[in-house]
Amino acid sequence: MLRTHTCGELRLEDVGKEVTLSGWVQRVRNKGGLVWVDLRDRYGVTQLIFEEGSSDKDLLEKAAHLGREFVIQAKGEVIERTSKNNKIPTGDVEVKTTGLEILNAAKVPPFVIEDETDGGEDLRMKYRYLDLRRRVVREKLQLRHHMMQETRKFMDAEDFMEVETPVLIKSTPEGARDFLVPSRVNKGEFYALPQSPQTFKQLLMVSGFDRYFQIVKCFRDEDLRADRQPEFTQIDCEMSFVEQEDVLQTFERLTKHLFSKVKKVELGEVERMSFTDAMKYYGNDKPDLRFDMKFVELNDLAQNKGFNVFDNAELVVGICAQGAAEYTRKQLDALTNWVKRPQIGAMGLVYVKCNEDGSFKSSVDKFYSQEDLAAWAERMGAHPGDLLLILSGDANTTRKQLSELRLKMGSDLGLRDKNVFKPLWVLDFPLLEWDEDTERYHAMHHPFTSPKKEDIPLLESDPGAVRANAYDLVINGVEIGGGSIRIHDKNTQKMMFKHLGFTDEEAQEQFGFLMEAFEYGAPPHGGIAFGFDRLCAIFGGSDSIRDYIAFPKNNSGRDVMIDSPSHISEDQLEELSIRLAMKKEV
């Protein structure tokens, strides 16, 4: 080793030891006959001191001319510092340096390698290897490492077997777009990269593996949004001979284990809510429960009082923002403009201030008496000092709009503390959802999800009303993962494909192997997958999963550091028996 100790290791009890340290120059302070160098590595920072007299002249000169981010090796004796630094664990000591070797010089970095940097997003992505050198960024990846190890410890202890499923699989047009890989050996044919190991984990259950898990890369060729990546990581699991309750309890234990081990947070009971209630009370299938502000429906109280907007609405629904009655006219106008932005799309916003004196002031005083407004306030559980915010219109649309407003109010009122964690199981999802574009039903979860037994008769009469044995884990308004109890017999699976608009031939070509497997003794089984990048982001208190990925891609799916994707040679194309359907250079 080019060191005897790391830069985070030396303490008072090491005083007197001859040590060798290696690392990066964080800072150089030159006071004439005295030079201090802060030497940094992954483990910490140790101060080196170069003194005139005790070190030879050349050494002092060499130290004084070290640049930021130079990689050096320093030898010397650990001494006690005269002025200690209690902000760092090594702050009691310094190394009186007698030997200095420059292992590698460094150009001036394109941005400052400190917790606070002057580098913009683009620059930091191009030089991601320098961005990762910043403590705050490295710690995010260390958190991720910790999460991975603790996940595996838990799963292993619960008898889950880690099995690697293939990356080169088969394209199935259902769902999102696949990334495809032309086969050179099987000309004209393609592999696909997995969107999830779904069918393989189900086959492992048919194999009697009983409990499977994997922390696995998955791939989706989607148009990217801020928090999507073309490749992402899942904690993927499957269990045999289970019912929904068993899966919920197992992964509630995993979640609590991770919070306890990684965040030192003891989670309470995980709440549960039906999809229907989540939509009714939060307008959203992933409600943020760090704050209440439940939806309250006001149709019966607010309609038929002469206010056309409400009278013509399918739904009049509001939330109560506690303590917000002192919002100024300007703030209320801003809120109104906010809900009217095209991203939200509301026609307007009705407010009612519950004044401290028991009176009400609303934007619809023309139409409603103080008694009317008192009745609204009572139903909404409002107290003097609260602010009621009410939207109206088509039910589904209005709920979505109010959901956005609720989240904004939660943020504005400081009710969404990144250090508070409110996990929630959302249950009883619909099995199918109607797709306007293709004019057919799609599987809300995926085509392998089982319908609730008692709802199966509805499949023919009212497919949209059939509930699935499906569940999502939501934390702080973010969907962490979802799963379901699967179909495990061929006939139900065939029926499901039929309802999803597959012909028998299509079902057979794409999933014939799975339906055949179901005929050879498939056990009842179910599972779940957690979005690992997102779970890490939640643990780290960040909105962006990109921070928790070592080498993320940008919104165009590019890795700007290595400049990928890139053009390939004609020889490569020819070997793969493909041609570009456009000119290489436009």
Place this chain on the structure above:
Amino acid sequence: MLRTHTCGELRLEDVGKEVTLSGWVQRVRNKGGLVWVDLRDRYGVTQLIFEEGSSDKDLLEKAAHLGREFVIQAKGEVIERTSKNNKIPTGDVEVKTTGLEILNAAKVPPFVIEDETDGGEDLRMKYRYLDLRRRVVREKLQLRHHMMQETRKFMDAEDFMEVETPVLIKSTPEGARDFLVPSRVNKGEFYALPQSPQTFKQLLMVSGFDRYFQIVKCFRDEDLRADRQPEFTQIDCEMSFVEQEDVLQTFERLTKHLFSKVKKVELGEVERMSFTDAMKYYGNDKPDLRFDMKFVELNDLAQNKGFNVFDNAELVVGICAQGAAEYTRKQLDALTNWVKRPQIGAMGLVYVKCNEDGSFKSSVDKFYSQEDLAAWAERMGAHPGDLLLILSGDANTTRKQLSELRLKMGSDLGLRDKNVFKPLWVLDFPLLEWDEDTERYHAMHHPFTSPKKEDIPLLESDPGAVRANAYDLVINGVEIGGGSIRIHDKNTQKMMFKHLGFTDEEAQEQFGFLMEAFEYGAPPHGGIAFGFDRLCAIFGGSDSIRDYIAFPKNNSGRDVMIDSPSHISEDQLEELSIRLAMKKEV
């Protein structure tokens, strides 16, 4: 849960308990009023008993008609067996069954689900999910699981950070062929799947991550051989501020840890050998050290005695097979034919039997006296009863041929015990090797491997003589992994690319990001990668890595179970802006 216990759990102390078991029907024995069913799951086998009288008539009937591999749920009381089975841990008890539910029927499997099966390779691959149901196959995957968990425990404890590197990267024509992924968003451009995370792990060292590891899928589009797969798994590692000795010691510790934890085998010191010695004494850079049979050169003793074959040979070299003097004429002819097969390609084989009476009998008695042969025997350390086998010809070719013969003799004489493990570090590999096809030097390890400092001057004068800071771990003649101390400065890396025949432009286009990174303070670093599939196979005592992969591909790179690769739709091609350069159906 659809069970209270697994099928491997019940013991004498559970007698009297009411239990519910779920699993697969392994066997049904029907003795009229008495039916036994062996119920199997991943954890074991438990005997169910159905008795006339104590169970109702229907139940007995139902049990008698259960088919192999039916999935059932059985309820009943644990009772002590009258005739115990001490071959299985549950053999003291059985379950007196009072309730039976068929969870899923099963067709007769296409092959027998037992340790010994009648299914051929092709059939078992098509129904891999049934093959995996066999205990002997499942245990191989359980071994793999165990190896993964222990690897991670060790690496975590030694401060290695697990970092996931990207799967969608950039094509680099150096090395084996890349699998390519057309980009839909960046039309005409392609991602490549990584052959290894080499450049990313080096960048992580530039980032100061200090110690990185990953158990990671890698991809090579090669023409497949029996023990190659297009996707395979590596234990991939990198360390900063290390010298070769540090890497060797760290991964020697990992190897010992795995043997100790997984195999309960305590490995001794790992031997070390230079590449030059491995070639000289074993004709092979991955010698199997479970047996000795070192090469002995005989030129000075065997030439100029009138035997033209030896006289004209660059090298005369032999091995001593202990105790094989009683090989019959027929056996010796068979050996001669074996080395003359085109796969080996020797012109002939010379043997010398060292008789028990001290005399010698050879195939070249015409040319050599008893004293001549005695001198050979002495040099080769032979004793009465041993057999000398000698080949001659061009030095490199002859060493390769003798290496094959040595391994065959080791196998024939029972010297290659699967339960004996002989690890070896092979060191001091050449940096470059001459490629006859392209008429230029290739990197023997890869272009990022550093030359030994003292050999750098040779780069201009005698490139083939330059040794690398590279090392391979070999166990029982199988290359488990290899690594090197890397180049960490731009100038050396540029020089290396030049010697490999890259123009400056090519080097810049493909690896510019890495060379630029080296300018911002790259620490000295090195690492290693172990072939994880192969390591598992060695631990399991198998020659085939395929057994240790849950869903392997066949020799044409096909997954015959899911039938992949496969044709894709015209829409998919169009979205990716590519066309097939051949007709879809030929």
